[in-house]
Amino acid sequence: MRRTGYFESSHKLLNRLFLNAVWGQRGNHVDVPTDCPQRNERLGWTGDTQVFCKTGAQNYNTALFFRKWLMDVIRDQEENGACQIIVPKVGDTDRTSSGWGDAVVICPWEIYMAYGDKKALRRQYASMKKWIEYIKGEGENPYLWNTGTHYGDWLAMDGLTYDLGGGTSKDFIASAFYAYSTDIVRKTAHVLGESEDEKYYAELFEKIVEEINKEFITRTGRVCDNTQTAHVLALYFDLVENKERTAKELAQLVIESSDRLSTGFLGTPYLCDALADNGYMNKAFDLLLGEEYPSWLFSVKMGATTIWEHWDGIKPDGTVWDTSMNSYNHYAYGAVCDLVYKRIGGIVPKEAGYKKILIKPETDSRITYAKTSIDTMYGKISTDWKVENDKFTMTVEIPENTTAEI
Numbered sequence: 001m002r003r004t005g006y007f008e009s010s011h012k013l014l015n016r017l018f019l020n021a022v023w024g025q026r027g028n029h030v031d032v033p034t035d036c037p038q039r040n041e042r043l044g045w046t047g048d049t050q051v052f053c054k055t056g057a058q059n060y061n062t063a064l065f066f067r068k069w070l071m072d073v074i075r076d077q078e079e080n081g082a083c084q085i086i087v088p089k090v091g092d093t094d095r096t097s098s099g100w101g102d103a104v105v106i107c108p109w110e111i112y113m114a115y116g117d118k119k120a121l122r123r124q125y126a127s128m129k130k131w132i133e134y135i136k137g138e139g140e141n142p143y144l145w146n147t148g149t150h151y152g153d154w155l156a157m158d159g160l161t162y163d164l165g166g167g168t169s170k171d172f173i174a175s176a177f178y179a180y181s182t183d184i185v186r187k188t189a190h191v192l193g194e195s196e197d198e199k200y201y202a203e204l205f206e207k208i209v210e211e212i213n214k215e216f217i218t219r220t221g222r223v224c225d226n227t228q229t230a231h232v233l234a235l236y237f238d239l240v241e242n243k244e245r246t247a248k249e250l251a252q253l254v255i256e257s258s259d260r261l262s263t264g265f266l267g268t269p270y271l272c273d274a275l276a277d278n279g280y281m282n283k284a285f286d287l288l289l290g291e292e293y294p295s296w297l298f299s300v301k302m303g304a305t306t307i308w309e310h311w312d313g314i315k316p317d318g319t320v321w322d323t324s325m326n327s328y329n330h331y332a333y334g335a336v337c338d339l340v341y342k343r344i345g346g347i348v349p350k351e352a353g354y355k356k357i358l359i360k361p362e363t364d365s366r367i368t369y370a371k372t373s374i375d376t377m378y379g380k381i382s383t384d385w386k387v388e389n390d391k392f393t394m395t396v397e398i399p400e401n402t403t404a405e406i
Helices: 012-028 046-059 063-076 103-115 118-138 170-191 195-216 228-236 243-256 268-276 281-289 296-301 331-344
Strands: 005-009 347-349 356-359 369-376 379-388 391-397 403-405
Touching (some): 012 331, 046 063, 046 331, 118 170, 228 243, 281 296
16 A cells, blocks of 8 residues: 655654554555454454544555455345454354444445545445444344443453453443444435435434433433543534533543543544544643553553554553453554544545645644645645744645645
């Protein structure tokens, strides 16, 4: 694949984190998007793939790579619509999980947003719809997913020591992803001009959100699970009406954790965005640039050159989490580099394929300059800014045949 995304800043540890995500992708995007390249797992885990897909499409041109793999997803999808936890399917492992099976919906949408290829969406559309109908038929309530076995917020730091699924209710996570995927299928129907489907999935999304609020949100707007991930998903997936309260409670949870995260595979990709989108960009920066365990930069300070599977893959005292399931090249948490492109570089697609672009960098006193670029289907978009003597200066490059709001 051709390298398309670059970043450099005054913050040396952040630069290394960005490169760690790139090198993790180099090791894992080889014919199949594997979760890790160096141990007996080494398989196309769908959860890891959907988590990193968006960032991966900024780092490299992954259009053809995902075209191939998403056809594998269709081939391995069960007749009832269930999507496998591993694609290509291995042996007789007929199993799905929320956040893993949702790759069948999330990955096609992110690839469309990166490259603007409607044909790619059309090719996956029937498969995406089958997944939603599968979930609808699985639950005791057609508007909640409260059955089955799920991985939950895998490897979160807020669960019991023997539960790798974290401390957030798996029923809530499953129902939240049910809502999120349904909304993506609605947007897909709009892009493809499927007006009846668009109406159907819009109404389904509203019913799912209504049921989630009955089951998991109190009448006064409190999220029942007092975890970072529960608040993150409620905000990012647009599940709560009183976002101001939920965002304030999320920020407070971060503060109570001494500006450290406790999220796992499903909460981490949206954590900083959930804060930044709701008025807490300062807390997002505190998490991104934090150096104490657990954090992204802790592993960098410990000498990491790729992304770790566990926040505590190596503990502060030098001991290891485990010897049997402890990968040091597991790229899922590298999804945070989307925040680097979007918030620090300030490069945000307003239309699929970057036909229209928003340039809106966010600054922090710990970063005095940043150079960011993405080589899109239209050409290179770049921002180069610095803060010197309290003066902000930025140079922007926009490709021909695109427009940008700065």
